[in-house]
Amino acid sequence: MGAFVLRRLGLGLLAMFVALSGSFFFFAAKFLPLSETPILHSYWVWLRGLPSGRSLNDGLLGGHLVATVGAAFGRTMLLLGLTLVIVVVIAIPVGCLAAAMRGTVVDYVLRIGTYIAWAVPVFVVAILLQEGFGRIPGGWGTGWFPSIGWAGECPNGQGIDPHNFQCPAAGHGLTHVGQVIYHLMLPALALALGFIGLNARYLRNSVVDALDAPYVTVARAKGLPERVVVMRHALRNAFVAFVPAIVSDIGVLFGAALVVDVIFQLGGLGTLFIGLLQLNADANTPVDTYELQLMLLFAACVMLTASMIGEILLGLFDPRTRLD
Amino acid sequence: MSGVPHTAAAAELVTERRPVTPTWRRLTRQPVAMTSGFILVAIFVVGALGPHLVSPALVHLTDEWRNHPPTVREWNLFGTDAIGESMLVRTLYGLHTSEITALAATVLATLIGVALGSIAGYRGGWLDVAIMRITDLLGVFPLIIVFLAVYTYFTPVTAWKATLALTIFLWIPVARVVRAEIASTREREFVQAALSLGATDRRIFLRHLLPTASGTIIIAATSLLAQVFVLEATLDFFRLGVSTATQNTLGNLIGEGQANVFALGQGWWSWGFPAGVLLVILVCTNLLGDGIAEAIRPPRQR
Numbered sequence: 001m002g003a004f005v006l007r008r009l010g011l012g013l014l015a016m017f018v019a020l021s022g023s024f025f026f027f028a029a030k031f032l033p034l035s036e037t038p039i040l041h042s043y044w045v046w047l048r049g050l051p052s053g054r055s056l057n058d059g060l061l062g063g064h065l066v067a068t069v070g071a072a073f074g075r076t077m078l079l080l081g082l083t084l085v086i087v088v089v090i091a092i093p094v095g096c097l098a099a100a101m102r103g104t105v106v107d108y109v110l111r112i113g114t115y116i117a118w119a120v121p122v123f124v125v126a127i128l129l130q131e132g133f134g135r136i137p138g139g140w141g142t143g144w145f146p147s148i149g150w151a152g153e154c155p156n157g158q159g160i161d162p163h164n165f166q167c168p169a170a171g172h173g174l175t176h177v178g179q180v181i182y183h184l185m186l187p188a189l190a191l192a193l194g195f196i197g198l199n200a201r202y203l204r205n206s207v208v209d210a211l212d213a214p215y216v217t218v219a220r221a222k223g224l225p226e227r228v229v230v231m232r233h234a235l236r237n238a239f240v241a242f243v244p245a246i247v248s249d250i251g252v253l254f255g256a257a258l259v260v261d262v263i264f265q266l267g268g269l270g271t272l273f274i275g276l277l278q279l280n281a282d283a284n285t286p287v288d289t290y291e292l293q294l295m296l297l298f299a300a301c302v303m304l305t306a307s308m309i310g311e312i313l314l315g316l317f318d319p320r321t322r323l324d
Numbered sequence: 325m326s327g328v329p330h331t332a333a334a335a336e337l338v339t340e341r342r343p344v345t346p347t348w349r350r351l352t353r354q355p356v357a358m359t360s361g362f363i364l365v366a367i368f369v370v371g372a373l374g375p376h377l378v379s380p381a382l383v384h385l386t387d388e389w390r391n392h393p394p395t396v397r398e399w400n401l402f403g404t405d406a407i408g409e410s411m412l413v414r415t416l417y418g419l420h421t422s423e424i425t426a427l428a429a430t431v432l433a434t435l436i437g438v439a440l441g442s443i444a445g446y447r448g449g450w451l452d453v454a455i456m457r458i459t460d461l462l463g464v465f466p467l468i469i470v471f472l473a474v475y476t477y478f479t480p481v482t483a484w485k486a487t488l489a490l491t492i493f494l495w496i497p498v499a500r501v502v503r504a505e506i507a508s509t510r511e512r513e514f515v516q517a518a519l520s521l522g523a524t525d526r527r528i529f530l531r532h533l534l535p536t537a538s539g540t541i542i543i544a545a546t547s548l549l550a551q552v553f554v555l556e557a558t559l560d561f562f563r564l565g566v567s568t569a570t571q572n573t574l575g576n577l578i579g580e581g582q583a584n585v586f587a588l589g590q591g592w593w594s595w596g597f598p599a600g601v602l603l604v605i606l607v608c609t610n611l612l613g614d615g616i617a618e619a620i621r622p623p624r625q626r
Binding site: 011012015016018019020022023026027030115116118119120121122123124127128131136139140158251252254255256258259262273274277278296299300303304307 | 550606
């Protein structure tokens with residue numbers, strides 16, 4: 001197991017390095033200021049600065065990159081964390097319910113619901129929730145939640161209180177935590193919906209499989225109530241497939257989080273990345289290649305960590321899948 | 325020789341008696357999958373004909389028709405946008421572009437993926453190693469980031485450039501799946517038997533490996549189709565893909581409509597209808613894909 005994980009980690013890191021080099025050439029050839037210098041030289045300068053962290057922190061156009069990109073990354077990860085909580089809290093009961101009542105109307109309705117939830121693109125869910133529940137002047141929605149921005153921020157002046165013309169304060173201490181979660185609620189729900197659909201369906205099928213297993217028949221024969229049979233025996237064994245799957249999905253979820261982040265203008269990694277690219281689409285403005293590279297590094301680390309942990313968990317839970 | 329029937333009649337008898345393949349029968353017995361298949365085909369036909377269905381009678385750029393909610397009157401079924409263009413017309417054009425992009429990219433990516441994947445799976449060697457490493461590379465970044473970066477090279481993006489960009493990257497997952505399938509089929513007894521009988525590589529591939537892998541290929545292609553629709557729409561939505569200035573697509577119509585809800589107070593219909601069409605396509609593709617997967621690999625009775 002250890003050797004297998006190390007080998008996968010090594011290959012993953014190698015792939016990460018090659019991909020980052022590729023993206024460096026890609027960006028450096030396209031964007032000012034590096035597009036004016038010989039590309040191999042600028043690659044060598046970037047490479048040389050990696051061990052000391054100079055290429056990661058000192059921006060080409062000035063500024064401390066780790067601070068800016070790191071803050072944005074933190075926001076994206078917070079969104080991801082809240083989303084995972086919502087996914088787990090909703091998907092598990094839904095999946096169990098559908099499995100326990102399989103073949104009934106409830107199962108059928110839940111199945112259709114989870115299908116639609118998974119099929120809808122995340123950006124459509126996001127704008128539906130934003131218009132339906134966000135505070136948009138002149139909108140048709142309920143206005144329960146802020147439609148845009150992080151706690152205490154009003155991008156482009158949107159979300160300003162019309163009474164005192166100020167952006168609602170983000171508060172301190174627990175109030176601040178509450179405000180942050182309040183602002184993250186719609187984005188997290190939008191992000192969670194598709195994955196609730198996917199995971200509830202997945203969990204339902206593994207619980208149904210488990211319910212057919214001999215040990216469940218034994219548990220029923222012992223006279224245990226159906227609730228205990230499902231929760232204690234079937235669900236616990238269904239987790240073996242479910243937990244690694246949900247961890248591996250974090251990579252996909254991360255990509256979707258960038259999309260949601262842009263729509264709600266949360267100032268996360270997606271907003272930063274698309275902002276830089278759109279900046280260049282409008283005019284031939286210089287774009288900091290080092291900053292783009294650092295963002296890609298963060299993204300690649302999340303992808304690699306998620307897939308590694310997913311695989312390790314799968315190997316721990318289910319020894320048959322070990323490949324060594 | 326009166327006992328032997330005429331050869332032509334015998335041939336007819338044989339073709340008549342040939343049973344419908346069990347896979348097809350299992351598929352036709354799923355009402356949900358069949359219905360989604362019909363809806364999907366209907367939408368695709370409308371989309372393919374899209375620009376030809378539009379008549380000048382649908383276009384009225386007068387003040388009265390600015391930002392008009394959907395009405396049955398004057399065929400204004402999808403409402404109008406802020407300058408009075410019919411959203412029905414724009415959605416038809418958008419559907420046309422999106423559909424052609426997605427179908428072309430899926431078909432091309434599948435063809436390339438099947439060709440390279442099967443060679444890699446059958447022959448092994450450097451191509452096999454190369455495809456595995458390329459697969460690793462594609463998994464390093466989220467796909468959306470990859471395409472956002474690639475699209476910067478294609479500005480101004482048109483439908484054909486988008487097709488090209490999607491094809492360049494999305495043959496990789498197909499190749500990986502096909503490679504695994506071919507490599508495992510290759511080791512099975514009937515292939516070994518054919519090999520020992522001296523069958524040529526071409527015969528083994530066309531008669532044994534490809535038919536066995538066809539189910540996997542179809543499943544991979546349908547899931548790719550849905551993925552391409554989503555990716556393309558998402559990129560266009562962010563105005564980094566095809567722009568409304570060059571071509572309407574479902575994605576950029578949704579993006580423009582949503583931006584104008586904030587900026588111009590445009591009604592929900594300007595993005596709601598393109599989004600609805602996209603949604604129906606995606607739900608139907610997914611349902612049909614799952615139906616096909618279930619027909620090809622029937623699960624245990626549940």
